[in-house]
Amino acid sequence: MTSKTVLITGCSSGFGYGCVNAFLEQGFRVVATLRDADTRKELFRDLLNRYESHLYVASLDVTDGEERKSIANLLETKFGGQLDCLINNAGFGLFGALEDTSEAQIREQIEINLMGTVFLTRQLLPFIRAAKGRIINMSSVLGYMALPLSSMYAASKFAIEGFSESLRYELSSHGVKVCIVEPGGFRTRFADNQRWGEDAFNQNSAYRTQTDNYSAFQNKQRTGAGTPPDAVIKACVHLATARCPPFRVRCGNDAQMAYFLQCLLPSRFLDFLLNTMFDRVFHGRRGHD
């Protein structure tokens, strides 16, 4: 058992919610943050009953500078400035062709998935440095292998990878460890919360066939039971508690396979394979123009 403190973003569902429970079970004091916490505290009623003294639920929209400051104040006043682990988990997926996506949607994707992580980390680093703590950033298989119709989501996750890698070296002499988790597809509310470009389903879109086929492909994937999020939650606990945690953990067979193919195959051959596969899925045809 430990009396360490972890702060997790995006705790209303999925990996974030699962992590709250898992870290409480490990004896951590958990600051579970989510948007509009005041109206959604009910989500944590059972956990608050069970772990009253160890669970603190707080509002945090990661894009809101005032709320980020309030969280830092809260850590100072309620937890004596102790923060041993920050899990930057909040995020969502924006899909659709770049041309079908509005500037506002692009900015929102980067603002939440990347800048939210960057600014919150910057705000809380003095506490994490003092504790010689850890930062765990949620990346994705799309953080190292991009798919079509997800350019801005992939851009946000590739950026998380570069941000984390640089920070890992920058902070290592300060005793702070930075890690990333790279999940493949898992059953959370990610699919329900994903958004499409404003014009993705517009009849006049030049990408309409690709979008329809990709959307149908996603729906087919979703009708199965899906993989429960346990492996990702377990990975977060491992990264927070292991003496020498690895920099990255890939979760799920799809994430492992993507990495395996990248390492094993010459890049031109992999490119050919992916193009052929994407042609089938996105254009519903066999060849490549």
Ligand SMILES: NC(=O)c1ccc[n+]([C@@H]2O[C@H](COP(=O)([O-])OP(=O)(O)OC[C@H]3O[C@@H](n4cnc5c(N)ncnc54)[C@H](OP(=O)(O)O)[C@@H]3O)[C@@H](O)[C@H]2O)c1
């Ligand atoms: N599930 C997968 O297959 C998968 C695969 C690879 C990577 N990921 C990544 O895993 C992370 C968690 O996703 P999930 O799968 O657990 O999906 P999820 O169930 O949709 O959870 C996403 C969480 O992020 C929160 N969020 C969104 N925008 C926010 C903001 N501005 N400020 C604070 N919180 C915000 C959501 O809160 P609200 O309820 O307020 O919207 C929700 O709690 C994401 O970064 C995602 O990109 C997921």
